[in-house]
Amino acid sequence: MSDETLAPIELTEAALEALLFVAERPLSRREIASIAGTDRDTVDARLGDLEVSLLERGIRLVTDGDRVELATAAEGGALVARYIGADAVRLSNASLETLAIVAYRQPVTKSAIERIRGVDSDYTIRTLLHRRFVVELGRSEAPGRPFLYGTGFEFLERFGLTSIEELPPLDVEVAARLADEGNEPVTEPMFAEETD
Amino acid sequence: MDHAETMDVGVGVPVMATGLVAGPPVGPVGPAVRFGEGRRPESALQVQVAEFEGPLALLLSLIEARQLDVLTVPLGGLAEAYLDALATLDADRLGNVSAFVSVASQLILIKSRAMLPRRPVLDPTALADEGVDPEAELRARLLLYRAHRDAGQRMAEEALRRIGLFRREPGVAHAAAIAGARPGEGPILDPVRLGRALARLVVIAPPVDLPPEVMARTITITERAAIIRDALRDAPTVVLQDLLAGVRDRVVIAITFLAMLELMKRREIVVEQAEPWGPIVARTTTAQERAAAGVGDLSDDEPLDETLESFA
Numbered sequence: 001m002s003d004e005t006l007a008p009i010e011l012t013e014a015a016l017e018a019l020l021f022v023a024e025r026p027l028s029r030r031e032i033a034s035i036a037g038t039d040r041d042t043v044d045a046r047l048g049d050l051e052v053s054l055l056e057r058g059i060r061l062v063t064d065g066d067r068v069e070l071a072t073a074a075e076g077g078a079l080v081a082r083y084i085g086a087d088a089v090r091l092s093n094a095s096l097e098t099l100a101i102v103a104y105r106q107p108v109t110k111s112a113i114e115r116i117r118g119v120d121s122d123y124t125i126r127t128l129l130h131r132r133f134v135v136e137l138g139r140s141e142a143p144g145r146p147f148l149y150g151t152g153f154e155f156l157e158r159f160g161l162t163s164i165e166e167l168p169p170l171d172v173e174v175a176a177r178l179a180d181e182g183n184e185p186v187t188e189p190m191f192a193e194e195t196d
Numbered sequence: 197m198d199h200a201e202t203m204d205v206g207v208g209v210p211v212m213a214t215g216l217v218a219g220p221p222v223g224p225v226g227p228a229v230r231f232g233e234g235r236r237p238e239s240a241l242q243v244q245v246a247e248f249e250g251p252l253a254l255l256l257s258l259i260e261a262r263q264l265d266v267l268t269v270p271l272g273g274l275a276e277a278y279l280d281a282l283a284t285l286d287a288d289r290l291g292n293v294s295a296f297v298s299v300a301s302q303l304i305l306i307k308s309r310a311m312l313p314r315r316p317v318l319d320p321t322a323l324a325d326e327g328v329d330p331e332a333e334l335r336a337r338l339l340l341y342r343a344h345r346d347a348g349q350r351m352a353e354e355a356l357r358r359i360g361l362f363r364r365e366p367g368v369a370h371a372a373a374i375a376g377a378r379p380g381e382g383p384i385l386d387p388v389r390l391g392r393a394l395a396r397l398v399v400i401a402p403p404v405d406l407p408p409e410v411m412a413r414t415i416t417i418t419e420r421a422a423i424i425r426d427a428l429r430d431a432p433t434v435v436l437q438d439l440l441a442g443v444r445d446r447v448v449i450a451i452t453f454l455a456m457l458e459l460m461k462r463r464e465i466v467v468e469q470a471e472p473w474g475p476i477v478a479r480t481t482t483a484q485e486r487a488a489a490g491v492g493d494l495s496d497d498e499p500l501d502e503t504l505e506s507f508a
Contacts, residue, residue, distance in 0.1 A: 021364065062361060069363055077359035088356045094249045096348030097341075104347060116340055119250030119295050153363075159351055160358030168350060171343040 008037030013053060016046045017070070020061075026069040026153055063163040064153050074160040089158040091133075098124045099133055099155070104170055106150035107137045113149075125149065133158065251299035252341040254281055259338075266338055271331050272307030275300070299334070306331045415448055418500045420455035428465065428480050436467075436476035458500050463491045 009015065011032070019035065020027065033043045047068060051061040054073075062071045072080050081087065091099065098121055101113050114121045128134035132154035139145040151164060161167065258277050259269055282296050309330070427434040436456060440449055456478060459465045463486050465478045486492070 024364070060361065062363075071361035071363045074358040074361060077361065080362045081359045084362070086360065086362070088359045089352075091352065093345075093348070096352050097249075097253075097345040098348075100344045100348035100351060103351070104344065116337075116344055117250050118252040118299065118337065118341065157361045157363065159355045160360055162361070168347070170347055171339075 006037055009035075011036040011038050011042055011046050013046055013049045016043075016050055020050075020068065020070045023069065026062075026064065026067040028066045029068070030066065032068075060162045062153065062156055062161075064151075064156055067153070069153065071157055071162075077160060092124075094121075094124050095128060099128055099151075102128070102134050102149050103151050103155065103164065103167060106164075107140075107148035108150070109140050109142065109146040109148060111146065250341075251296040252338055253345070254278065254296070255299060255303075256338055256342055256345075266335065266342060270306075270310060271303060271334055272310040275303035275307045278303055302330050302334050306334065415451045417451060417455045417458055417502050420448070420452040421459055421500055423452070424456060424459060424465070424478065428478065433477050433479045436478065438475075455500070462498075462500075463489045 015036075016032070019032065029040055029043045029047070032047075033040050036043070047061065047063075051063075054060055058073050058076045059070050060073045062069050097117060098113060101116050102108055105112065105116075110121060110125055113125065125134060129136070129149075132152055134149050134155070135152035137148045137150040140148050155161075156163065255271075255274065255278060256266070258274050258281070259266055262269075279300055282300055424434065424439065427439055436453070440452060443449055443452075456465070456467060456476075459478075460467055463481055466481050466485065467476060467478045469476045481489075
């Protein structure tokens with residue numbers, strides 16, 4: 001790759017769609033800005049436009065923090081899955097509840113997961129890491145600098161979500177009760193900044 | 197891992213167990229225990245749980261099996277049922293037993309506190325001295341656990357309905373979908389960086405001096421036939437043994453012999469041996485002999501058969 005500065009290319013919605021279409025991996029907003037020679041605000045604005053435009057289409061913009069990718073819409077999942085011979089994700093109950101804890105409370109440490117589950121979760125977390133549903137986001141500043149876990153693109157894709165915000169809220173009754181009691185037994189004292 | 201589970205929890209209604217059993221997360225959440233069908237409640241105290249995934253999961257399953265409300269159920273009342281379930285844990289699950297015992301001790305504490313007469317609460321600050329209410333703490337943990345467990349189940353149901361989102365992966369989409377394999381999400385390596393790394397590697401490991409190559413000597417029938425022809429130009433006859441005098445290389449000897457046979461086949465020479473092991477005498481054929489055999493004048497230009505196919 002050359003270090004020389006390339007001439008900026010206007011980042012239209014169509015150009016952005018084309019770029020994401022040929023990319024074989026999620027692209028970060030910074031990368032897109034660098035490729036087009038434009039600023040982050042323009043990238044964010046075009047991504048917003050594209051996301052809205054795609055709502056009526058069979059393709060969706062999938063967002064995981066800074067990174068974005070194009071993927072099929074959930075409505076087309078069954079048809080595409082039949083074409084490529086894929087099946088719905090199947091996980092054990094232990095994996096599912098661990099994944100739910102990571103998804104709803106990320107970034108989260110292993111000890112926080114284990115406090116909620118009340119049981120050693122080392123094996124389950126390793127399984128989820130292996131399947132890339134869970135990824136390491138960095139390390140906590142807490143003593144021992146434990147790993148912080150979060151969900152990755154694989155999780156979003158396999159669970160049919162275009163972003164983590166699509167997860168339904170947790171049991172509101174529980175949340176309200178916990179808030180009333182001021183009882184939040186799993187809050188970590190400090191979290192490190194998410195790293196690339 | 198799907199073992200049968202039976203337990204009496206005091207209601208005597210058969211309920212299928214799915215909640216704690218590892219397997220496809222399909223269907224609604226069920227309790228982790230199954231009641232012994234046809235057993236009397238007071239006698240069916242044995243429980244076998246396929247896979248305790250945690251003390252909270254077990255406790256919650258006991259509550260749900262009784263169709264009680266987690267928010268209001270007196271947790272101390274479940275201590276006995278919980279301990280009965282705990283007693284069935286296999287020794288090889290000792291890794292998790294401490295977590296179960298911890299919750300068991302909490303339940304016993306809650307039960308014992310409930311049995312004691314309560315002091316009238318005159319001063320609200322007095323409660324602070326007793327620390328956190330163990331029942332409230334355990335209930336909060338149960339609620340938090342249940343919220344995430346149920347969220348996981350909802351996620352699984354949605355995943356089953358939606359099947360998933362698929363990204364475009366040319367050429368590997370099929371394999372990725374089946375094997376779960378996919379290219380890494382890291383940035384593509386800069387070729388310049390790769391080139392530099394290669395240059396460094398070359399410096400670290402300079403090319404070694406290769407030993408001089410040993411070339412195999414090639415001996416051809418043509419070459420040995422030329423020697424025979426040359427010898428016959430200077431003398432009317434040539435004795436093979438004399439020609440090979442001093443030669444120790446068996447290959448050279450064999451190829452010379454083959455060359456002689458090849459020349460015989462072409463009617464260039466006639467070879468005679470008066471007795472076994474005697475001298476092999478070669479002479480050039482006469483014009484009459486060649487005419488009788490139907491061959492023309494001698495020609496050295498025609499290539500000899502080096503493949504030995506004619507000897508096969």
